[in-house]
Amino acid sequence: MASNSWQFAGDGDESDDDNFNPAPADMSDDENNDKDEEHNHNHRPAGKTVRQASSPVPDEEEEEEEEHDEEEDARPAKRSRRDHHDDEDEEQDEEENEEIDEEEEEEEEEEEDEEDEDDVHGGNRRKRRNKDRRAAFFDIEAEVDDEDEGEDEVGDGEEIEDFIDNAHPDDIADSGRLNDDRRHRELDRRREMEASLDAEKQAEILRERYGKRAPARGYGDMAIVPRRLLLPSVEDPSIWAVRCKEGKEREVIFSIMRRIEERMGTKNEVPITAAFERGGVNSVMKGYIYVEAQRQNDILVALDGILNVYPRSNMHLVEIKDMPDLLRVIKTPNLEPGAWVRLKKPAKHAGDLAQVIDVTENGLEARVRFIPRLDYGVRDDPVFQADGKRKRPGVPGPRPPQRLFSEAEARKRHPRYLQGNPQTNSWNYNGDDFENGFQVKDIKIQQLEVKNVNPSLEEVTKFASGAEDGTENLDLKALAATLKDSAKSVAYVPGDIIEVYEGEQQGVIGKATNVQGDIVTLQVTEGDLAGRTIDVPNKGLRKRFRIGDHVKVIGGSRFRDEVGMVVKIVDDRVTLLTDQTNTEITVFSKDLREASDIGGQGSLGQYSLLDLVQLDATTVGCIVKVDRESVVVLDQNGDTKQVQPSQITNKLPKRKFAVAADRNGSEIRLDDVVREYGGQQRQGKIIHIHRSYIFLHTTTTNENAGVFVTRANSVTTVAAKGGRNTATAGPDLSAMNPALKRNPAANGKQMAAPRTFGPDRAINQTVVIRRGGHKGLLGIVKDTTDTHARVELHSKGKIITIPKADLSFKDKITGKTIDINQRGGSRGGFGGGGGGRGGGEFGSRTPMASGGSDRTPAWGSSRSTARTPAWNRDAGGSRTPAWNDGSRTVNAYDGSRTPYGGATAYGGIGSRTPAWHSGSRTPAPDGFGHGSKTPAWSAGSDSWGSKTPGYGASAPTPGASGDAWGYTPGASGGGNSSSAYDAPTPGGGLSAPTPGPYSAPTPAAVSAPTPGAWQGGWGSGDAVSAPTPGALGAPTPAAYYSAPTPAAYGGVAETPGGPGYADDD
């Protein structure tokens, strides 16, 4: 140190000053004393700090000097040195300077000693203050530096003033002061230089100091010998492969290590030189450890008694040439940002796909983003929360589904745990970071599954769609890279056209003829090697397609089972135009396969194409497209939507017998071909009927797989399945008439009779069986159902069940046939009334019955039933106006009109006939009243025609009735009647299921009073009959009204002729 100072004193140099600190240096040289001094004072500390910071060398040198002392006791030595300094107070400035420096350094290094030395320091300081005059700068400065900070500031100001005051009158030589200043700076500069120059030396020192513990073994003189010179030779120990328990390789190696160390230096040292394992879950070398030793026996000795290793059962010598392969290391490709990985560690996310955002420098940790699984505390157990205990993570509940982070949800429950920035959409919630909805986390790469990630496109698209602008920025390249190193190699089958894109055979194209493991045998089809057969590993292969090829997507793509035509090929990405949807999709060529079939698969789980499914309580839809994991559904409103199978409530079974009515009221069923009325007039086959909606399938369009939906009442039948005669038969009114439905017994047989209430009158009546094996037997009705009666036979004493229609009721006393349903006073009139007809018991239909009052029950019913849907339906047709005209309402309630007024309206259906008017003016009952006067009746009475037509009505041959009617002026009416017969079903007329038959005779009967009128009426009726004449007659009140036909009997019964009947009977 001392020598340094002297040198410094010696070579004070102006230029050095400049270098050291240019700006102040100029000033110091050229300006007056005041400034100089001020400057001096100001810049010195700076210089000093520089020195302090950059002069470890002197420190260390000093330390070295003292190192020996340090061991024993540094303090006494230093103290003595200080004492020595104290003694030499009068020494030159340089020396003092040095001394101070030294002291400072000591203080820095031995702060722990400071307190002990305080008195010493104190003494020093005092002395220094005393010699202010003589060595103004150094002492003050040093003192300031030594002082505590608070003192420092105060002292500073004072001293500066002192400084200036003292300097001016000071008689110290200018040159001397300049010199001092320069020396100081020089010293600083030198030290700085030393620090930089001596780096090597420093390093040496450092090495000496720290290197003692571990001798630098081998590194200095170790040159890298090429590996080929290291290849094993016979001189080297041999390596044996020893069987061990799978998964325990590492443990075994450590056990060997322990044994080696334990026996080291004993007489039975482990005689092996090395042992290693290359285990691992996916390693082919698992289940073995490899032991290097001179002799095989050494290994037996070494491994004897070590767990999990079986040296005695299985030991192979590894050939020398194979030895290097045992230690081959293949570099794992570094994770690149954008790559896909799967998470292993946070148990909640195990198996989830994640994308690498960033990788740390050493490649051991990666920042990944993945879709969080948050329940936002919904499932937090409040008890645990209260305790402050955390649930054991080892007990995972059902993990929440993957959902992007929602700030709102987080805020709802845990506003306190949420911090973030809405601008960047980055949040911290419960200690986890979220960016753009994704959770972002630093994860060690051993907690990531890097190989065999096999991300499915679904998973990947979840990430891609997260782009802010909504665009899909799918990095297919990264995806391809990820997929490529998947161990699941592409399956090639013989016949595939394959291209070699990597390796020696690059560019070769051929057809696979054989595939064995990873080796594909190619029959080369193009190029120089054409015709040759080569074997290539399937690593560098890809399937080759040509534009225009018809291919099917197989494998892991989202588009699996799509079939289409190749339109573009870029590397191993193939774009194809799908057959089904005509959309372009891009897939990897490995996922493609030459296709022979067309179209995709038709089902997804239990749902298949064209199925009707329930989406929610009010929505049903027809599946029009089946994707791999979703289906497209056309709902009843005509909207298509893509739904997951989970969104489907259930599948609606096809109801074979579902029936709807088209706009004409025709019955439509599944598989009927119908056409839209109006609109686009689309035509299609009914595939589903749901309520009033029908789903139709057409082959004329591809849209929605040809399915469209419409309302049932906006289609017309084009062709009914199986040739059901829907168009001509008209609506099945009996099926539509609720009144009929209410009385199923009558359904299909005849018009429903007005219901009679109370116990069946038939019970306890005496009856005669008219048909079947028991025909003619007498019995008593014991019990009845709607259709059948249980009759206790007088003769056999047993009870049989007979259709009511086969019974004729007899008066118990007189034995006369009676109508049990007669009511009131009219009953008397029926004393001998003809109940010949099976349906006769519902004689209420007879005009007579109602005839008691001025309206027939039929009318009554017609009035009530006039409002039945059937009527309304018809009302929708040409007949409507009349009905809707309110003839029903007005007339019906208008007292001035008879119910026939209604009939009038009815007549109005077919351009009402005056006849009807007249007829209405002469109500049927009247007509009946005068019935005997009508030709018809007269005819009937003459030839029992009245009966005949009646029977004719029930007789299958309209002709018969025609004949019967032929007599009558209503002959024309008879014609009508025949047409009426035609109308529903002739047979029906017979069996009287439809009112038609009744109506048939009716008009005639009714018309009897006013034949002409009737003709007109029926003529118009015929005109009207276009849609359904019979129907007209049938359900209409007219029919009912006309029910008088049977009532003809009734009429007869009523009429004076009635007894005649009775007589006949």
Added chain:
Amino acid sequence: MSENYVAPGQQRYLRACMVCSIVMTYARFRDEGCPNCEDFLHLQGSPDQIDSCTSQVFEGIITIANPQKSWVAKWQRLDGYVKGVYATKVSGQLPDDVRTTLEDDGIQYIPRDGSATEAD
């Protein structure tokens, strides 16, 4: 006695030096440093340095009983090192500054992550 033995329960704390590939527990690296590379890696007592210069990801454990005689040691270029447990492959990369230091010191750094084998 057997200082290089690591019980199975402790094996998850194992780390491998990226320079010499020696495998030890984190605690040992912290307490003793790397027996081969301490000169320039200064792992002792420096968790940061341990984090950046050693790796938890390594495979293929090798017990070297006699580094001088063993061919395995020679092949793995471990023949100058102390006996102990090494890894055949250590994933991870040495930080650049450490790498430069090594170069400056004239020490040939052999990457242990498999990238060197391709060069041969």
